[in-house]
Amino acid sequence: GAGVSQSPSNKVTEKGKDVELRCDPISGHTALYWYRQRLGQGLEFLIYFQGNSAPDKSGLPSDRFSAERTGESVSTLTIQRTQQEDSAVYLCASSLGVAGLYEQYFGPGTRLTVT
Amino acid sequence: RKEVEQDPGPFNVPEGATVAFNCTYSNSASQSFFWYRQDCRKEPKLLMSVYSSGNEDGRFTAQLNRASQYISLLIRDSKLSDSATYLCVVPDNNAGNMLTFGGGTRLMVKP
Numbered sequence: 581g582a583g584v585s586q587s588p589s590n591k592v593t594e595k596g597k598d599v600e601l602r603c604d605p606i607s608g609h610t611a612l613y614w615y616r617q618r619l620g621q622g623l624e625f626l627i628y629f630q631g632n633s634a635p636d637k638s639g640l641p642s643d644r645f646s647a648e649r650t651g652e653s654v655s656t657l658t659i660q661r662t663q664q665e666d667s668a669v670y671l672c673a674s675s676l677g678v679a680g681l682y683e684q685y686f687g688p689g690t691r692l693t694v695t
Numbered sequence: 696r697k698e699v700e701q702d703p704g705p706f707n708v709p710e711g712a713t714v715a716f717n718c719t720y721s722n723s724a725s726q727s728f729f730w731y732r733q734d735c736r737k738e739p740k741l742l743m744s745v746y747s748s749g750n751e752d753g754r755f756t757a758q759l760n761r762a763s764q765y766i767s768l769l770i771r772d773s774k775l776s777d778s779a780t781y782l783c784v785v786p787d788n789n790a791g792n793m794l795t796f797g798g799g800t801r802l803m804v805k806p
Contacts, residue, residue: 613794615796621798621799622782622796622798622803623739623782624796625793625795625796628793629719636793638793639793650772661708662716671738671739681727683729683741683744684739686738686739686740687738688737688738689738
């Protein structure tokens with residue numbers, strides 16, 4: 581079946597502009613995660629959605645970052661007033677349920693470059 | 696101390712060798728652990744889950760030492776295709792359902 585998809589695959593933007601990244605999880609997956617991975621670094625947790633519960637935003641690095649999810653489907657991650665340090669690959673993952681019990685399936689990521 | 700710590704490597708080994716990586720974690724309440732594999736410029740994919748003392752799948756063996764708070768991954772008879780970065784993942788049960796990823800250990804298997 582279809583896996584997790586993300587768009588765009590690459591995004592180049594100028595410093596100060598806003599960007600919106602999209603994630604389509606696997607159908608039926610109630611949990612959705614956003615991560616950031618800087619070049620040569622590990623994954624950094626950003627935000628977690630589980631069903632209709634309030635999202636866990638504890639990983640968002642600043643108030644320039646926000647994310648929304650429509651029900652148990654598509655999610656968007658918005659970065660306002662982008663900075664060069666925002667350059668990274670943004671990975672989305674979905675799973676059938678809570679972390680620690682279910683495998684996470686990752687999308688191919690969006691490579692963001694802020695010039 | 697980092698919550699999940701791994702030796703970044705790279706580990707350079709010849710084909711057919713046995714290689715082991717360790718991952719140490721700080722959250723003693725963690726109950727389950729995962730090893731993910733990430734190929735260069737690709738997304739991570741689950742390699743193994745570890746819920747009790749260990750798990751074995753073909754050439755791959757994961758072992759958990761709760762007393763010392765580390766997980767190991769052993770790869771026997773290394774293949775060229777095993778070249779990748781191996782990520783240790785520990786759920787933080789005290790922080791909702793956040794997963795903490797280690798920085799990864801890079802493995803390069805040479806002919």
